[in-house]
Amino acid sequence: MKRFGFYGLFFVLIVVGAFLVAGCAGQQNKPAGESNVIKIGFAAPLSGSQAEMGTYLKNGALMAIDKINAKGGINGKKLELVAMDDKADPKEAVSVAQKFAADPSIVAVIGHLNSGASIPASAIYHQAGLVMVSPSSTNPKLTEQGFNNVFRVCTTDAMQGPFAAKFVKDKLKKDTAVVLDDKTAYGQGLADEFSKAFQADGGKVLMREGINQGDKDFTALLTKIxxxxxxxxxxxxxxxxxxxxxxxxxxxxMNKIDFVSGDGVEDPAFIKIAGADANGTYASNVGPAIEKVPGSKEFIDEYTKKFGNPPGPYALFGYDAALAVITALEKAPKPDRADVLKVMPTVSFEGMLGKTSFDSKGDTTNKILTMFVVKDEKWQPVD
Known part of the structure; x- marks a missing residue:
């Protein structure tokens, strides 16, 4: 009897433990409207050579979420950012998107950084009825697919490329250029837009070449240029x-040749790599200079205190992408995918990038662009 009692008790403990584990798992995977926590996905490169930019985006989003949570969350529910690393790789981005789509607790996704990641991932989110808000993907194709769930808080390369071309022609007074790209959806798209606008304005493109992400030795190409x-x-x-x-x-x-690029270069990490040779480099960005944003000192101080270093420019974009989702959740009758998708086109808010709302394609109506130059090894807006 004692022996039977021991094994019987052991069996009961196993069964009870199994129910407890199942209960915890069930809580974690509950549909968004049934949980006490509202989960928002986040996807960007968090490892590899572009991790610094991805981390700025994530930290900016966390700041917006922490701020709303400090006020009690949304209808008493706290927000949680579920971050995944897409490694700036299209295939990895699709894998991440599939995981978010399969998790019913995820109500929306902030991401991805790269256009080459966002475009294939967007199809997965569309099938799942899951809103995605890209903080930084600028290729126009992202919002030209006819998907009703795709939004972005940055303007597109259809504006950034011509903006840079006009700067080169009118401000730098230069008429000849070699155009390079990294063969990605972002890089090639931006270079195409620059080339079209530059040539339409009378500029001459002497050469068009491509490099690969990860390349480090450009001596042969630069000698040719x-x-x-x-x-x-x-x-x-x-x-x-x-x-x-x-x-x-x-x-x-090649000191007399100006180097001009886009928002993928306007980052402190560029200066860390190039050092003093970075001085004189130009790069556009699809947003304002952080120092000129109202309330920026408070943002910079809070970011620095929280994360131990000052924010890069993309922290603003991560913050506003999160604000877009938060605003939608505040308007939605229920914190679930369907209601967030329904109200997202009506979202309008004042964020770190200025006034943001969305047009019929999901593009931001805020078209601010800024040209920067490196002076004294710091990015500074061009007057």
Missing amino acids: KSVNPQVIYFGGMYPEAGQMVKQMKSLG
Whole structure:
């Protein structure tokens, strides 16, 4: 009897434990409207060469979420950011999107950073009726797919490319350029828009070449470019490659050729790579200079205190992408995918980027653009 009693008790404990574990798992995977926590997905490169930019986005989003949680959340429910690393890789982005789509507790997704990640991931989110708000994907194709769930808080390369072309022609007074891109949806798209606008304004593109993300030695390509003697090199791509390129330009004596790029380069990490050779580099961004944003000192101080270093420009975009989702959740009758999707087109708010609302395609109506230059190894807005 004692022996039977021991095994009987052991069996009961196993069964009770199993129910407890199942109960916890059930709480974690409850549909959004049935949980005490509202979960928002976040996707960006959090490892690899672009992790610094992805981390700025994530931290900006966390600041917006922490602020609303400090006020009690939304209807008594706290918000939680569920972050996943897409490694700036389209295939990984699809995998991340599938995981978010399959989790009924995720009500919306902030992401992705790169256009090449956002475009394939958006189809997965569309099938799941899951809102995605990209903080930084600028390729126009993202919102030209006819998906009703895709939004972004940054303007597109259809504006950024011509903006840079006009700057090169009118401000720098340069008429010849070599145009490079990193063969990604973002880089190639931006370079295309620059080339079209530059040539339409009478500029001449002497050469068009592509590089690969991850390349580090550009000596042969730059030597080839030097032989055609352009006044400007325009690069559609990201800061890891741009930093190496600018250093190697200086070592080859290409000091009289201006280097101009886009928002993928306007980041402190570019200067860390290029060092003093970064001085004189130009890059546009699809937002304002952080120092000129009302309330920016409070934002910078709070960010620095929370994360131990000052914010990069993309922290603003992460913050406002999160604000877009938060505003939708505040308007939605229920905190679930269907109601968030229903109210998202009507969202309007004042954020760190200025006044944001969305047009019929999901693009922001805020079209602010800023050109920056590196002076004294710091990005500064061009007057």
